[in-house]
Amino acid sequence: MVDAVVTVLLEKLLKALSEESRILVEFRDQFEKLKNELQLMQSFLKEAERLKRKNEVLRSIMGNLRELIYEAEDILADCQLQVKDDDPLSSGWLTCIRPSKLPFQYQTGKRLMEINEKISEIKNNISSYLGVPDMNRSGGMVDPNNDQMPRWSSPVYDHTQVVGLEGDTRKIKDWLFEAEHDILAIGVVGMGGLGKTTLAQTVFNHRVIEDHYERRIWVSVSQTFTEEQILRSMLRNLGDASVGDDNCELSRKIKQYLLGKRYIIVMDDVWSLDVTWWRRIYEALPKGNGNSIIITTRIEEVAQRMGVVEARVHRPKCLSKDDSWLLFRKVAFAATGGICNYRELESVGEEIVEKCKGLPLAIKAVGGIMLCKPQRYQEWRRIANHFRDELAENDNSVMASLQLSYDELPSYLKSCFLCLSIYPEDCVITRDQLVHWWIGEGFFPLRNGRPVVEAGEDCFSGLTNRCLLEVVDKTYYGTINTCKIHDMVRDLVMRIAKDDAFFKQDYSNCRHLGIQNSMVERHFMANKKLRALLSTTKTGEVNKVSPNVAKRFCESRYLRAMDLSRSIFETPLTGLLNHIGFLRHLTYLSLSSTHPLVQLPPSMEKLSNLLILDLSYCQNLKTLPTYIVTFKKLRVLDVSHCGSLEYLPKGLGRLSQLEVLWGFRPAKSSQSEGCRIGELRNLLGLRKLGLQLTGGDEIGYTEMDALVDLQELQHLTISCFDSNDEEVATKLDQLPPPKQLHELSLHFYPGKFSPTWLSPISLPMLTYLSISSGNLAKMKESFWGNDDSVWRIEGLMMENLSDLGVEWPRVQQVMPSLRIVNASWCPELASFPIDDVGFRGGVWKREEHAS
Template sequence: MAEAMIEVLVEQLIEALKKHGEYMLEFRSQFSDMKAHLDLMKSFLVDAYKLKRKEETVKTTLSMLRELVYDAEDILTDCLLRAEYRKEGFHLNNFSPRELIFQYRTGKKLKNINERIEKMQKILKSYFKTIGQQSVHDDCGSIGKRWTSPVYDESTIVGLTEDTKKIIGWILPENRILHRVGIVGMGGLGKTTITQKIFNNRQVVDRFDKRIWVSLSQNFNEEEIMRTMLKQLGEDVNGLDMAQMLPKIKQALENRNYLIVFDDVWSAEGWWDRIRAGLPKREGKSSGIIITTRIENVATEIGVEKARIHQPRILNEEESWALFCKIAFASDEEAQQHSELEEVGKDIVKKCGGLPLAIKTIGGLLKSKTQSTEVWRRICTNFHDVVATRESGSSVMASLQLSYDELPIRLKQCLLCFSMYPEDSEIWAEQLARWWVGEGFVEGKGSRTAMELAFDYLSELISRCLVEVVQQRGYDGRVYSCKMHDLVRDLTIKIAREEAFCNFDEQGRQGLSAQSRRLSFTCEIDVKALNRKSKLRTMLIMTSSPIQLNRNTGLFTIKSLRVLDFSQNRMENISMDDLLNWISSLERLAYLNLRGVSALKELPYSIGRLRNLQLLVLSGCNNLQKLPSSIIALQKLTVLDIGYCPIQQIPQGIVRLSNLQELSGFKLVGSANKDACRLRELQNLFQLRILRINICDESEIEEEELTVLLRLKQLKVLSINAEGCEKEDIFQKLDRLSPPPHLEELYLRHYHGTFLPQWMNPESLCHLQYLCIENGDLNSLGPSFEGTNGTTWKVEGLCLKFLARLHAEWEMVQRVMPRIRYVEVSHCYMLKSFPCNIDKLGVWRK
């Protein structure tokens, strides 16, 4: 498998050499030789990919090539940074000792790399000439852990009617104080799906006052269980210790009929007895416990009677085919149109062994393929090569392995990133996308930015059933957060270990060595293994627990990082000066996320040294008062996020950030603030796609600034937030703004005008797809909202929240927005005839 990752790295390096070769004047010949060598090496990688079992010669050579490519990329990055300084007018003396040392060392490294590539070419050429194209089956490995979730899609379920009916019949009667039910079976068999159907069944919802879903993992602890339960009961868990939680749970459930699901239980030891003792059990109140597990003894330890243990069966051929069609075809009509695929499709489904997860995975794979018999036969043939017997428990892993093999190269390394997140993690899509961009896994192409493509990549992984959606936007399905099924995660860990993407032991726990390239930092990681020779490229903080970092920590000697994300930890117990001094020394750093770090009060001037920085995220740093003037030296920045920070101003000169695509938290200032960036400076940020503006009482908009937004031809998302602003003059100016021509999403918050601004009409916003208006004093949407001469909106999604004074007719909204298909309304009491509940949150779908 290792050659897949190497192929990606080689391709990326070749593209970088093509793109940036003109800047490395001193080393042009060495880089030219490197590109030529790598172009030849690609043919050997194709041969290596065809081998099912790698001899040690090939394994060793490919491993060496991977390390070589990483080293070459480091040198290329350093040379590009040197070139950046020259472009900016820094006159580096070619004869200074420092510059001579750099040129000598770099030239020596490049010569060494080219010699190593030539040596590898000779080894592989000789090897493939000797053995030809042999093919030996690999062992697919053992089945891994399964991810579970209470969220489900009814439309993709086949069968299970009798299963759910039987179990619902067990828990509905009120003849017991506490029903206990176990659902036991192998991974991928549908235990969680059955439980989801039960949990959301109308009779069950009506029967139980409180329903709680607890998804466990092999490394769960009692505190996590109780916190999950309290949160779902609507209780505040902040500041509670272990001794306080259980009584609070008991109090919340007292005199209630409750149903608790403990999903994916691996052991009852150490937690169940205490949890059980704290659950209220009263005569006349009949509650229920459902557990799902792969181990029957766990169910009996929890007190489930043998007669109340349900073991799901595998799907029969008819059910398997029906489930496959739901996934592989967009509709029944499409399935009928491709009847020629039925025979080969049924052969594929038969090899899934009746396991729902395997069927869904292979169906997701084929959904993205051309609907041709030849392509499907090829998939069927490959599946036969790698599929293992169902009895061994590895047929699911075989289908997942095939899904990985069939991924486009660009998606393989993106998928491997999921291996670094802890089991059962809810992963924020934006963090994931920024990581991919920061490490260079995704680059902009044509009119599409790297961030836009990163979200496209995530959507593709989801469509292939390799990633699960947790939260998404209603109107267009934009993913907010996602999860990975444990089996798929096990697969990514297996491959990540093989390809040295990051270090894992045989139990799937992440380790750390001098050769580690990526690390998800938890409290279990020993940072002593880190030193100045470390090759670490990415570090993600994956724990909210306090961590000990200081200038004597090995971490602070690392200089090779591209990605550094502290967003999961508030970093309250470390020296910010030491941390920031270290960060400022990371010249290769491309993505820095310090979101929510409350100890951060000021960025140092030295942050301007990070000339390779592309994404800087500081949102939610509630004590960050100012940005240094050196911020404008970061000319590679594409994302600057300072939303929800009390920053008083952005320094003048932001126009130098000509690559900026996203600017969040831009504060409009007044003319009295001479050193601050004004709105007019934004007009030359021609790459800007996303702009979020904050307005306060000190804000001013000058006459010549009213047309600034009109000049931002690439702007797609605009957010204007006037929270805390009562200045009437500002709202008069906002009413006269000229909107960007191709705006797709518009958010207006805390607007205190009587009517919407005049420019919010279907003629001026003729490309708008989503409109969100929240927290304002609007009395009416205004006459301009309805358009003129029969012009209507192209808006498909609408959100109206906390607009208590807004008088409007739902029929009018539908008339002027004929394409509307998704609407959220909350606390808009004067909106007449809206068909859903508006006291809390009403959601209407066409």
């Protein structure tokens, strides 16, 4: 991934060199030379990356180049820190030659010259391997338009769609309904990429299966599982965190939850032929009531040893030619509803699909490549030829398609993709953690003042659209919250990450680590290259970090991203963070759900490069220090779900770069040190805002316009949890959001009537509306618009609104674009289009073409 790290450094160099007043005169020539050399090499690096897999010498050369690029980036970052430490009135980098700065200047200048000499030599070596006659001519420069980030505003592939599984699904459902007295065991057996998990998920989530079974348990069985992990996963499915129990107690609890209930258990992707763990679990399970178990595995003997008889083994077949082409079209032409408008592309597409041999994962991976490529014959033909070459080296069409997908990634997405390597098998990954990490390390280019969070989210979409990420959880209207990776995708990313020293499973000499309970002190002692250290625990688990390991966290001076979320420390966290000021390059810090965190230490004041600070779910955090308002680069501040936090510090409005602010609690008039809601007027770049209100005193009469001029605001959440003040509803009614708002969520709204501004006239761009809990009983007349105005809302959620009386035909009339409705526990809804649920729960979806 040398082309990726070169792209990142070039982006930073171009920005630094454009800031004339901030350039250190002594180093400018060396940085200019470095920039020119890298630009000359850039267009050849992608081909060199591909060829290095076959050439040990070229792989070594590219590895040396990668290390030099990282070192040059660290030098640039150190220079920028020297500027901050200088007199703020100074107009340049170290323009005042102070004795204390001379060693830094000398060593830096000398090392830059050495790096440039080595890079020039490497450039010549690479050119000879590639047969490029002269790489010193400008013709070798990369087209800057080839690697620009797309904006995913058009429709993309719906991951919930499945193709060719109707017969398989029906067969397994029929078997399940035959279950009687004992536990029925069903095996789904086949090679990797065949769609075993997809089939099991389709059955598991089917409406009739949900209705038939009172308890449903899904367990992803990793290759390195323990019996305890399996038991805890089963209990989490049943809603029990089960902290501190041994295996016997865990088994007893599971039996209690399932006793007298009809249940179904899926054990997904089992590898181990040693199934003694399963026999112990099986013996503890209650029998009878038509209970069932589905086992997916690549190894038929595993299914047999786990009690599946031959008559209940299902072996999925590869997709037919027609189904293969249909699946490919749904992915590759998702932007046009699965329709190919060019006959010449159809012929190339059919040729590609034939090479996938009916394997769904291969088809989706190649289809994802085509979705992200221009619909031009020459480009599609190039991809088809590349796929043919990959298959010549690797007859496994799934692995060949995944390698092709990686090779065809833009350079910035290669770095983003390799981040997946630090997560353990079957780990559920949050979108926000990935996006924040990518922002922190500067993995993607930022041009034309584009909002950094939006750009990061587009990178996430770039990987999901290429089917390199699998959706785990998403909002009611489709935004992905969590994801995971297929084990074959993980095989690929682990191999590349190891080759490129991005991440190694033995933790040695790599730049990115995931925090796990198995870590020991020696994993950090010799690793001074570390760029990112992130929590990678599985769902429902926490990191238990020993003091010896924790004290090493703040020793890697070039650390950019540190996420300690969901961690328990045996020593006070504040003591650990006393040394965090040493990490001057830190740009992403997450302390979310850490225990115990009562206050932030003074040393954090030195972290002036912070772009993202996540303190969400820190229930014991009482105050934020005033130095937070000096973090001028801050783009994301998350203090949501911090129950003890009374307000944010005064002066928050100075953070003019802020794009996301979750958990904002305005200070009351008596809290003179707190930030009032009026300061939000200054946050003109704010795109997402979470507002928490408990009393009317938090909104002054001169602050009613605090939100209306925030022209970039697209997502607003207002929560009035624990509010008993009637004045809150009155004040909220006079606090209109900006007209261009795209998404609105109201939680625990205290008023009986909807706000006056909740109308299609005041919010003409609103696309998604969610209202949950609270006292809302009736919509004001303004909500229904007039003859000239209707809502543009496509997604509507109504939840726990026991008093709300709304007639469904009237909703349909005023929301003609409505596609998705999620309503639960709203007993007063009239004529709602869901049968036999008493109008208290359900999800209704309509296809876009429906009348």
